[in-house]
Amino acid sequence: MGDLGEKKYVSEQxxxxxxxxxxxxxxxxxxxxxxxxxxxxxPGGDQPLLNLAxxxxxxxxxxxxxxxxxxxxxxxxxxxxxxxxxVSEVSKDYRKLLFEFTKxxxxxxxxxxxxxx
Numbered sequence: 001m002g003d004l005g006e007k008k009y010v011s012e013q014x015x016x017x018x019x020x021x022x023x024x025x026x027x028x029x030x031x032x033x034x035x036x037x038x039x040x041x042x043p044g045g046d047q048p049l050l051n052l053a054x055x056x057x058x059x060x061x062x063x064x065x066x067x068x069x070x071x072x073x074x075x076x077x078x079x080x081x082x083x084x085x086x087v088s089e090v091s092k093d094y095r096k097l098l099f100e101f102t103k104x105x106x107x108x109x110x111x112x113x114x115x116x117x
Contacts, residue, residue: 009083012055019054021046025078027056030085033076056082059091062098 010032018025024036026049039046044064052060061069087095 008080010080011083016054024049024053027082028058028061030082032078032080034078035076059094
């Protein structure tokens with residue numbers, strides 16, 4: 001972990017070490033979240049979080065969560081950002097397609113309930 005200017009950063013290698021039930025971090029759009037305590041309360045169960053622990057989960061988050069879920073992320077933010085975060089070409093293509101389908105009314109996500117303790 002280290003500082004580059006004002007923001008604090010972690011490397012992808014460091015993020016990958018936080019991949020256990022008792023130490024579970026994820027990245028969404030380059031921000032690092034500690035979801036260790038949330039995993040047991042996650043409406044989809046802890047398995048999706050455990051399967052994706054220690055890596056960027058932006059596309060999975062967008063695909064499986066309603067827009068209203070974004071506002072709940074801040075409580076899990078570690079204060080760290082992923083160093084050298086960039087969007088892969090595959091993710092760029094997916095996001096363009098998702099945007100176009102949504103704009104055309106061909107794709108509509110349904111919301112789900114969220115439990116916060």
